[in-house]
Amino acid sequence: MLTCQEVTAKASLMVDGELGFRERIAVRIHLMMCVNCRRFARQFQALVSSMASRNRLAAETIVPEFVDGVMQSIYRARESSSIPPGRDGE
């Protein structure tokens, strides 16, 4: 029987899907019986998932000004580099 401390120590392996079969069953049984670990596991999962969504959220809010700024600096670099003109043809 796992202790609550052991269950929290396995929380990362749990959310990353890295627990072996027996461990996964042992954790699941503990969670069925333990309201505290159930709450912890739910919060832990929510926190980890929210971190992933930060990136997706950011992906929706890229500003055109930023893209323009980068393109301007690329144009400047191109002008001062040895790259011959006329490579822009499609």
Added chain:
Amino acid sequence: MNKNETSLVEGLRSGRTKAFHLAVTRYSASMLATARAIAGHANADDIVQDVWLTVFERIDSFEGRSSLKTWLQRIVANRAISYLRSRPPEVSRPGVEEDQSASDWFDASGSWILPPPVWHEDSPYALLAAEDLQDCIDKHLLDMPDSQRNVLVLRDIQQMNFAEICNELSLSASNARVLLHRGRMRLMKMVNHFEETGSC
């Protein structure tokens, strides 16, 4: 690499403006997220802009062994990390290694001493919508030791797989897992504190 990406890379290699515009539009957001998480909001734009110039100059060194996105993320992570190292000492904030074992939560038999605090928000969406909380997470990310933060950012924010992360950061798999779990536990404690006190 998929076909779509192969033709994009070809466009970049031959220096086509269109290809650069497409790549900058498509990949900058996740690059900015990485740079912000590692080096802070104020410096992220400069870092990513700088990375694009490097890409423009050195696209030939992209060998296509990973996806273009992964390759870009690596350069951003490297650049952000070396930016942090280059800061003058009075500005730099060395990470504080705290006890992340959470052993203070449990009694000698390994049971909770107090139940974990109930969070006001415990869905990912609600957590994201809580702006003060997200600011607090930013702050704690910056306070982490670099090794912890880098694993956490690459894994949980950038969703890179473990093999790539270990390769990128020169870590063993077990070491990376320990750092990742510590980082996550640190954020758990931070959110607990935030939920209990309403402050970061």
